[in-house]
Amino acid sequence: MKKFWTALWKLQVPHKVKVFAWRACKDSLSTKANLIKRKLDIEGKCSFCQHPLEDLRHVLILCPSIYEFLRSRFLVFQNGGQISSFLTAAMDILFKGTSEELADFFLMVWAFWFRRNKMVHKQIALPPQQVIGFAFTNKLHSVVVRHQLGLHSSKYLVYRWSAPPEDSLKLNIDGALFFYLNKAGMGVVLRNHMGEVLMASSRVESVFLEPEQVEAVALLRGLQLCMRLGIPKLIIKSDCLFLEEEINRSSESNAAI
Template identity: 40%
Template sequence: MDFMELAMKVKKEGQAGDLEKFFLIAWSFWYRRNQFQFEGHIQHPQHTVDHALSMLKESQAIQGGCQQLLRRNMGWRPPPTGVLKLNTDGAMFQEQCKIGVGVILRDENGKVVMATCNKEPEFSEPMEVELLAILRGLQLCVPMGINDLIVEIDSLLSVNAIVAEGEFISTSGNLISSI
């Protein structure tokens, strides 16, 4: 039985979480082999399994903590009175060679003032798609005279690129300059 057949058997006959354990233990043995092959380090097989299961427990604990933290801290928060909040997002559809951008503008009560989505020509980088979504949102708001505006996005890379000082010689640079 080859590796993939064994993995499919674990998926079919195992319990929840068994496939994750299977791949983690398999990776640990691959790593153990590389340690021996390239560094001459020998590790007992039981230690390899114990280490893999320990990593799994740590990962699950972290994921559980992160999910609780996200539930507590995440979610849309309204802007201050008299200010509108613009949320934007971009998505890539590589198999169709297209991207989509979405924009929603809400007031302090969460009431939707405006929402739109649009297909755009394909960009090569996810950050460029996020930047284009921001630009499209601003292009809708600025001509309407909306000056008190909070822009909220889910791309930390895009935020860092926008607030960074310096000039960019790329498509991202052009988008950032326009924003």
């Protein structure tokens, strides 16, 4: 058990996900089952499938609205065995798989818990695919880079803006999702080789999109702003690696975005 808790706090996920994972493994989240145990007079049914009792194991693993996403990703849910508790499922993923799989598991169930809260408190039904995408594309950037470089030090990595050549301008774009507002935001900044800001703009999009679509729309908005400026050479930078790879393909992209 000590090995499991040690591995949990070493996972390459944002700190808030580690705290959530610790609380989930301790069964201290405010599920309807736990609230009933605390003598609250509430209905215990699952808000998605109307299962008689929304306990932790059901709301984060067994609910039909999410189970297939976990089953398709983790072997421990594919053998048809009984899942006795959330904690034992998490331990099986670690000891029968890898710490990277455990990190992915906690990211997914953290997203499912967010989705559950939106349904319970705001009656907003978010698609599971959307919240999963949100969780994975909003990992701390330093965590992602450390993983890609094979670095496991707790020291923070430093990132600096790199200047374009003197004959070019550089456009940095970014997009963000705001689940609680059902909106998306885009921001663009245009700089020269001296780092001087020539243009900056932000925009709210009322259409609720997938994370990668938000980045693509941010790119579109940035290009729309730059077209009228007559820029001969433009370098564009996004923090969405998938978007960059698809745009830079020599062959036609089949990606939805």
